Amino acid sequence: MISFSENHESALISYEDGQALASLRDPQGEALKWVYSLGILPTKHIVVVGLGAGFHIAALADVDPELRITVVESRESLISVFRSQFSDIENRVEVVIAHSAQELLGSLAFEEIQDNRCFVVSFRECWAAQANLFTEYFAHLTGRTLESVQYHLAEMEINLKALFLDNNKTLSVKDILPIIEASALEEREKQNFRILGELVN
Numbered sequence: 001m002i003s004f005s006e007n008h009e010s011a012l013i014s015y016e017d018g019q020a021l022a023s024l025r026d027p028q029g030e031a032l033k034w035v036y037s038l039g040i041l042p043t044k045h046i047v048v049v050g051l052g053a054g055f056h057i058a059a060l061a062d063v064d065p066e067l068r069i070t071v072v073e074s075r076e077s078l079i080s081v082f083r084s085q086f087s088d089i090e091n092r093v094e095v096v097i098a099h100s101a102q103e104l105l106g107s108l109a110f111e112e113i114q115d116n117r118c119f120v121v122s123f124r125e126c127w128a129a130q131a132n133l134f135t136e137y138f139a140h141l142t143g144r145t146l147e148s149v150q151y152h153l154a155e156m157e158i159n160l161k162a163l164f165l166d167n168n169k170t171l172s173v174k175d176i177l178p179i180i181e182a183s184a185l186e187e188r189e190k191q192n193f194r195i196l197g198e199l200v201n
Contacts, residue, residue: 045116049072050127070093071094094109
C-alpha cells in the first residue's frame, strides 16, 4: 500500500507498506549523490527503473535540460504526487506502467528503449517491495534475459535453443558467444561479438 507524508522541509515522501521510497532527512542530497554516481550520460534518453518519491528524477532532469527521461514503474499511485511536486519537469518525463515482466516486454516503450539503445539505470533506494520485479525489469531492459536477447537477435535467425536450458539465468555476452560462433553468421558479424566479449573481460 502506498502512502505519503511530509518531511521536515514540507516535501512529500512516498511510502510503500511503511517503507520510505526516498531519504527522509535529505531526499535531494540522496538524489544528487545518485546522479553524480552515474558519471557522463552516454545518451540523451535515459530510462530509470523506479519512480519512488521522484527526487532522483528531478535531479537527473537538472543535469541536462535536453535530457529525455522515461521511468518504468509498477505503482500508478506514485505518479500524481510526482507530477504535482515536480510540475516544472512534467513534460520531460514519461512514466511507463507495467505490472509484470510480460506486460513490459509487450509494450511499445520496451521496443523503443531497445531500438534506440537508451541508457538504462536503476534507483534501488525506491524499489522497496518491488525489488524482485524491478530486478527483472532491469535485466530485460539491459538485454540480459533470454527474451531480450531473442528480441535483439531475431533478424539474425540464430538458433537460441541452448539458452533455454537455463532460462532463469541472467545472460552476458559470454553466454551468447558459443551460439554466435556455431551460427551461420558472416565472419565479420561474428568478429563484432568477439570484440564485445573481450570488452567485458
